[in-house]
Amino acid sequence: MSQTTHTDDPGFSTKGAYVTGGAEFTRDTNYIEDRITRDGAPGRNGEPGWPVEPGRYRLIAARACPWANRTVIVRRLLGLEDVISLGQPGPTHDARSWTFDLDPDRKDPVLGIERIQDAYFRRFPGYPRGITVPAIVDVPTGQVVTNNFPQITLDFSTEWAQYHRPGAPELYPEHLREEMDAVNKRVFTEVNNGVYRCGFAGSQEAYDAAYDRLWTALDWLEERLGGQRYLVGDTITEADVRLFTTLARFDAVYHGHFKCNRQKLSEMPVLWAYARDLFQTPGFGDTTDFVQIKQHYYIVHEDINPTGVVPRGPELGNWLSAHGREALGGRPFGDGTPPGPVRPGEEVTPGHGAA
Template sequence: MSQKTESTSHSTKGAYVTGGQEFTRDTNYIEDRITRDGAASGDGGPGWPVEPGRYRLVAARACPWANRTVIVRRLLGLEDVISLGQPGPTHDARSWTFDLDPGGADPVLGIERIQEAYFRRFPGYPRGITVPAIVDVPSGQVVTNDYAQITLDFSTEWAGYHRPGAPDLYPEHLREEIDAVNRRVFTEVNNGVYRCGFAGSQAAYDSAFDRLWTALDWLEERLTGQRYLVGDTITEADVRLFTTLVRFDAVYHGHFKCNRQKLSEMPMLWAYARDLFQTPGFGDTIDFVQIKQHYYLVHEDINPAGIVPRGPEPGEWLTAHNREALGGRPFGDGTAPGPVRAGEEVAAGHAAA
């Protein structure tokens, strides 16, 4: 097992505010990987071989980091080889719970909280109990919660089990550019909205706000002349940006005070986001009700009354975007995924309609 450690601070929510009142995300994850050769980790820990049916992805619909893994799993057609467990939209200090499942327990793992899978491997695990996490079903132990690596490994290590027509989300000739775009999107946008929302001082907030909107303006300009972030097909970079954009007007604009503009007021980004939303594998994973419940109920320090807003109208995500005029092929030489797997559909009334 390879696990990053940090002695200065930790949080069960995977984030903290420093003495300087600036939000900092705890990026110390369990770095174990599931690989084709099942090689042991660098510190002599166990190896985890690719093996259909052995692992369960635990990914809450509400969480943007977990949402990425659900999208990539669906685009690549890995539903038959990696099962999916979905906690409810809220959690407490002890972790996410399977409160939506019958009896309040995951039907495969038999646990009420994802925390139990962490503790089975690391008793008293001191770091963030986060999703997404991959659990080894036979032992009930967590394998990894390194969300950035999980999706890359779905594209590469699990390639032998992709569906016919699966897109190449991480093409070798574009990886350097994808990685560069991903770094900026993560620091300035994916994490940037949290830096605004959890700022502990006006100065920290002002700095975070300026950084976020500098990056969003860069993306608006970048997407003016091209349909996707890198190349002419959907890649890992698009998945990572999408899960923040789809939550922007519903949560980040008001709840996190990212309110210079709404996403719907940025012509290129709004059209780009709707283009992806209407692409099979993206919008059909989005549960707007759970997303709002998560942020507005869990963040009691920001929203002590626990009021969940009714808007915005999700049907706007289905309006025409006209991005086809820029060319590009969503799935390259591949094809769109088929219907959502039975039992994994977004609940009626929770999606755009």
């Protein structure tokens, strides 16, 4: 979800600046708040209504981005592959936009565009905010519908329910929503975004404060998950998806690149076992591309890593080691079943995972 800006200079190649000297990092959370709903009714604030319609929308989600990775995991767990297509930009972008540089002719094969920026501009010419992923695009018009990543996954669970696969898990159960919303809020502010506050801190004081907040939250999670297999309830939920994508990137990126280095994830016994438990669950590890993750952060963040050198480590085979979390009970998919094989064409590139 890196916040890219745009420019009309065709020679512009700078990846973008992420650190403001002397200041703490503040994420722009003003997204396009349109929603795709069962009845297609306008939003509470007058946003256009978009109806649920199989085949109409395309999810644009880079494998490298943790916020986009969430949507890919949820789409797979719920079995929405046949009703919402997937476009995947490459791991890097410039200051204008994510690009489809891995596709033939460097264009998305469905939308026919080189940059996700084009879908934003078709709806909002000169769109002034961040050109982010994940984004959902209306295929008939080529216009972006929404980039509001927290709502996208919740709507996959609720508004698209009639198209879930048989045996799909209940990722946002009504009886757990109050607790889950509170947990998700803390995880977002202190962990998901907390690593960025460390990495993009513009002063020692801002970094120190962000570091302390992050590790306070990670210690809380270490304690919470010591007695329960999943974050909220006894099955995998939206809360686990949201935490997982940060944990998966922790040792590969955040520990060193973002200076979140009190400990590695692999040195926190509970969180490390929890992360491996999820990674080895269909839908999680099979959507995680460590090569693209490292390429994104170490190449794009020029002001943090000006050489663009991408580290070769860490070793990944330990992601597949025994975790022992079954002893805590819990049922990964509740009364449902795991998803089937990854859809052809959506597999993680061989050698990019932990196998």
